[in-house]
Amino acid sequence: MPRRKTAKVELSRGRLLDAAAHIFRERGYVGTTMRAIAQDAGIEAGSIYYHYKSKDELIGAVLDFGIVELLSSVTSALSQLPADATPRLRIETAISAHVSAILDNGDYMLAMRRVFGQVPAATWRRHMRLRESYGEVWSKLLSSARRAGVVRTDADLTLARLFLLGGLNWTVEWYKPKGRPIRTVTRAFSTLILDGLLVPRARQARKPKK
Amino acid sequence: MPRRKTAKVELSRGRLLDAAAHIFRERGYVGTTMRAIAQDAGIEAGSIYYHYKSKDELIGAVLDFGIVELLSSVTSALSQLPADATPRLRIETAISAHVSAILDNGDYMLAMRRVFGQVPAATWRRHMRLRESYGEVWSKLLSSARRAGVVRTDADLTLARLFLLGGLNWTVEWYKPKGRPIRTVTRAFSTLILDGLLVPRARQARKPKK
DNA sequence: GTCTATATTCAGATAGAC
DNA sequence: GTCTATCTGAATATAGAC
Numbered sequence: 506m507p508r509r510k511t512a513k514v515e516l517s518r519g520r521l522l523d524a525a526a527h528i529f530r531e532r533g534y535v536g537t538t539m540r541a542i543a544q545d546a547g548i549e550a551g552s553i554y555y556h557y558k559s560k561d562e563l564i565g566a567v568l569d570f571g572i573v574e575l576l577s578s579v580t581s582a583l584s585q586l587p588a589d590a591t592p593r594l595r596i597e598t599a600i601s602a603h604v605s606a607i608l609d610n611g612d613y614m615l616a617m618r619r620v621f622g623q624v625p626a627a628t629w630r631r632h633m634r635l636r637e638s639y640g641e642v643w644s645k646l647l648s649s650a651r652r653a654g655v656v657r658t659d660a661d662l663t664l665a666r667l668f669l670l671g672g673l674n675w676t677v678e679w680y681k682p683k684g685r686p687i688r689t690v691t692r693a694f695s696t697l698i699l700d701g702l703l704v705p706r707a708r709q710a711r712k713p714k715k
Numbered sequence: 716m717p718r719r720k721t722a723k724v725e726l727s728r729g730r731l732l733d734a735a736a737h738i739f740r741e742r743g744y745v746g747t748t749m750r751a752i753a754q755d756a757g758i759e760a761g762s763i764y765y766h767y768k769s770k771d772e773l774i775g776a777v778l779d780f781g782i783v784e785l786l787s788s789v790t791s792a793l794s795q796l797p798a799d800a801t802p803r804l805r806i807e808t809a810i811s812a813h814v815s816a817i818l819d820n821g822d823y824m825l826a827m828r829r830v831f832g833q834v835p836a837a838t839w840r841r842h843m844r845l846r847e848s849y850g851e852v853w854s855k856l857l858s859s860a861r862r863a864g865v866v867r868t869d870a871d872l873t874l875a876r877l878f879l880l881g882g883l884n885w886t887v888e889w890y891k892p893k894g895r896p897i898r899t900v901t902r903a904f905s906t907l908i909l910d911g912l913l914v915p916r917a918r919q920a921r922k923p924k925k
Numbered sequence: 926g927t928c929t930a931t932a933t934t935c936a937g938a939t940a941g942a943c
Numbered sequence: 944g945t946c947t948a949t950c951t952g953a954a955t956a957t958a959g960a961c
Contacts, residue, residue: 549945554939559938560937620743661903669882671886675877675882685874702866702908704865760955765926
């Protein structure tokens with residue numbers, strides 16, 4: 506249940522934004538109709554235009570809200586850590602916060618995935634700047650772990666970040682509340698990315714054939 | 716450049732299917748118009764209906780073709796391995812084949828991602844059966860590695876598979892031919908999932924705080 | 926096999942009453 | 944702020960000529 510401000514106007518805008526995320530998630534950008542969003546929000550289609558000038562502005566707001574939620578969840582979790590927290594703990598904390606945030610805001614995250622490449626280019630480019638600032642949080646997390654000397658010296662941190670976030674974000678597609686608890690999932694993911702799947706003694710023969 | 720049969724009719728169907736994958740990728744299911752697909756394929760909209768009964772049948776063909784390509788690429792790469800190949804080599808080979816296949820068939824893979832949740836439910840359910848048979852290939856790969864004793868005993872193989880495939884599949888969104896060679900990427904991914912990001916001696920303090 | 930033409934339906938956005 | 948009514952453009956799918 507994602508909810509922000511509680512002022513009068515904001516409350517109405519919030520319901521609209523949630524409805525928009527929900528419908529964009531289910532139908533993609535072009536497949537979403539203003540009428541469908543309005544129905545989901547309990548108003549009529551024409552009324553949306555009092556809040557947002559266009560469908561384009563609406564998807565922009567959904568996109569940006571999703572990233573801002575992620576960014577603030579992860580940075581807030583990190584800032585609550587003691588100053589001397591180990592790099593390992595910092596990464597585990599970020600993984601946990603990231604996964605929790607994407608599951609808490611599933612409609613927004615799934616809306617982003619669905620509308621990838623469907624949103625007008627100008628809107629998308631504007632949004633990508635926000636998105637990159639979130640990527641920066643992870644880049645810094647990993648490079649400070651490397652400076653602390655706990656990361657394999659041959660690791661490519663860019664590839665590691667892309668792989669990790671890809672694996673984490675996929676969760677929003679398959680996770681069901683009735684299944685494993687979130688803590689179980691995030692702990693397993695942390696161990697996988699930090700320690701690997703294999704037992705240490707099985708680490709021979711690095712080069713694949715083909 | 717994915718291409719299958721070379722018979723006369725098949726050639727035409729193939730161009731149509733490629734065009735469909737391309738447009739579905741860019742605009743999602745509902746956002747894709749038969750006119751746009753036709754234009755991309757160099758024919759007129761009405762002509763599509765000679766090959767496919769409906770837009771729905773067309774997306775079904777795109778979806779199924781994408782999975783079949785993945786399935787055959789990975790199983791073929793695995794079958795070329797010597798019978799005594801180590802579990803590690805088998806997993807590395809599958810990772811390499813999977814990533815190569817998704818990059819070779821980018822339009823099909825991205826079309827799948829975009830239309831997630833937009834395709835009529837009946838078409839999607841039919842397609843999901845194919846998809847699960849591909850998941851089975853990975854499940855068997857991981858569980859046979861566990862039987863060989865090379866996998867951490869506390870690892871949840873279902874979560875490992877979901878995390879790994881999520882990380883691999885994300886590649887199709889960011890990979891650019893001008894960047895790192897594919898081999899560099901797949902080697903890095905293999906090391907990450909099998910050995911982990913951290914140096915072995917840095918493995919203390921397993922429990923995250925929050 | 927591919928074309929042109931068309932029927933039917935429905936989209937985004939606006940105007941002005943309440 | 945939200946409504947109803949409406950303009951205008953464009954979609955899927957079909958029919959029948961070539």
